[in-house]
Amino acid sequence: MQATFTSFYFLCFYTCILLIYYLIPKKTQWVFLLLASAAYYLLTGNGILILYPLAGCAAAYIGSRVIAGTEDAGRRRRALAGTTAVLLGILVVLKYVNFAVNTVNGLAGLFGVSAGKGEVLRGLHLMAPLGVSFYTLSILGYVIDVYNKIAEPQKNFFKLVLYGMYFPAVLSGPVLRYREDGEQFFRPHVFDYRQVTFGLQRMVWGFFKTLVISERMNLVVNTVYDDYMSYAGIYVWIATVCFAFQLYTNFSGCMDIVLGMSQTFGLKLPENFEAPFLSKNISEYWRRWHISLGVWMKEYVFYPLLRTQAFSKLGKRLRGRFGKKRGKQITTFSAMFLLWFTVGIWHGGDWKFVIGSGLLHWAYIVCGELLEPLFGKLMEKCRINPKSRRVDFFRILRTFFLVNIGFVFFRAESVSAAVHMLKAACVWNLGGLAGGPVFALGLDAIEAVIAAVSLFVLLAVSLMQRKGSVRERIEKKRLPVRFALWYALLFYTILLGYYGPEYSAAEFIYQGF
């Protein structure tokens, strides 16, 4: 069975699970979801790799029991450190050892040092289990919350396994927080027509985003990025903007399917997106893009880091040297550097992720903070109202542009390829578009119109969502209007989506992490 939610076999699997879920005794629903999750994991990847998430859950279970079972601060700390070391150790060995090896070899090569086959160190060839970056964060967060006494330790190991391996969320998130999302998995859920319909509607919206928009964008992106030496100027920008929408519709569409599917089971998972491309600055963008990861990083990396003795001492020293305001700012920027490095490397063991999804955004935020007073004065001098709609529109465009530069690194095959593309993007060749070569990038005129109309629908819905739930508004319409809207979306997706046995749909991008 294919892991992707858009495959026919997965939809058959899900339909069977949903039907049985509401037919069996309510007390056994969580056991059934656990079995379904195990079956999904076994069927979609290399079966033996299920031992990794099971080992992670076992470590979290033992660790949390030890922590909860004692008031001895030293023992609690050691149990937390041990569990964290096991969980992060697995993640690091599976995903980041080769990154470190490649970096060392690359540096050694730069300085002309080599051994053996030109390599100083040899990499490992281990298969990483599906979703390791997501479930590790969810279960590690649970252990830390038990340590901080804000989550009740789970007494039943199998319940913890369901929380860690719940099949819709195990591969792409959202990253869960046990203290808020955990207990609902084990409660009985009565069939609720409204919740199930709402869930299914949200899934259709997710399929629309993924199959109609993301897959079309993918064609343009691949044409340019797979042959990046042949493209420059406006073509690089077109492909990069297409990638921004590909990634957004792919990941947020996947989240719509995950959250919709969960809603049909009576479960409410945290939202991961909130119209991120309408953000007015980079900080806001990260509060709207991959929200559950941002919240996790804030609670379990950034705050604890700033509250360590090392940072407290650093803060005091910097405040003494640079004054209160500047000293505080430099301390925060230092902690943010480590935070953004972590966010970047979480996306993958490659410098292109560390830069594109991490340090570049850190640099944006630092520059934004430092230049804010200057921009304020400049606007005052030019008599521009900083709260006007025009300025907000400019801010949205500027943020989108900056985010796109990060996406060049994210999508390019390497850092050097990204740098080459960014240089090539500075070429002015707008006039070349007049002959229509843009339609040779993978989408002909009709396909491009379909993509544009679909993106317009997406934008319109995103703007409407800012004023409240669109589904609830549709629910209040008369029956024929309601049916017409949902069936129009369903058939639009069925007719214009890219899927089926002959078509190899691109996988959900974040499932690779």
Place this chain on the structure above:
Amino acid sequence: MTREEVYGTLNEVFRDVFDDASIEVEDSTTSEDIEDWDSLEHINLIAAVEQEFGMKFSMGQVVTMKNVGEMVDIILSQIAD
């Protein structure tokens, strides 16, 4: 220290951290009510409150505190010990 006295001192801390002399906090005040109270400033605020009252919030309290009322409850419970 009474609740009112805690609020008196807390207002000064908020005004200092957010550089806004007009801030007046109450039980129901949340980060939504103060423009600059984002995740970055939250941790600076916590450190300033700790320093002012000579107490320490646990990490659990830092991330679960919902409003200023809860913050004052914690401060009162700690300085009473």
